Amino acid sequence: MAIISKEEARKILEKALSFSTADECEANLNGDDSGNIRYARNNVSTSGVRSNITLLVASSFGKKQGVATVNEFDDASLERAVKRSEELAKLAPENPEYMPFLGPQEFKESKTWKDSTANITPEMRADVAAASINPAKANDITAAGFLDDSAS
DSSP: OOOOOHHHHHHHHHHHHHTOOSSEEEEEEEEEEEEEEEEETTEEEEEEEEEEEEEEEEEEETTEEEEEEESOOSHHHHHHHHHHHHHHHHHSOOOTTOOOOOOOOOOOOOSOOOHHHHTOOHHHHHHHHHHHHHHHHHTTOOOOEEEEEEEO
């Protein structure tokens, strides 16, 4: 499951930032779980599930910035991502429009999370497709559709 706890996220972010030697370093962690089902001509043709988590590290030296991403979170992988973002920053030309990173931020808890969406299962997707396909078959018509859900 790609959605991790606040504590797990904090641990990954703090570890990544601890490897930085840049003037400024910012780390963003994003995770998502998603699924889909596609049906046409009254038959399911594809279905799938995807789970991913990615860390983006942006480092700057003066007005030079580099960015690296990684989806492995052991210490060596985190350090490699930070060092790569720093290497790229050192190679980058100065950005005359560069704006310094914001300092530490406090965010309110999100009110956009819905357990009912986050907990959609492959079986539920199949039931939704069947609720369209079965009446279509019973009435000698053709159904087609696509259901895509995600939580991040």
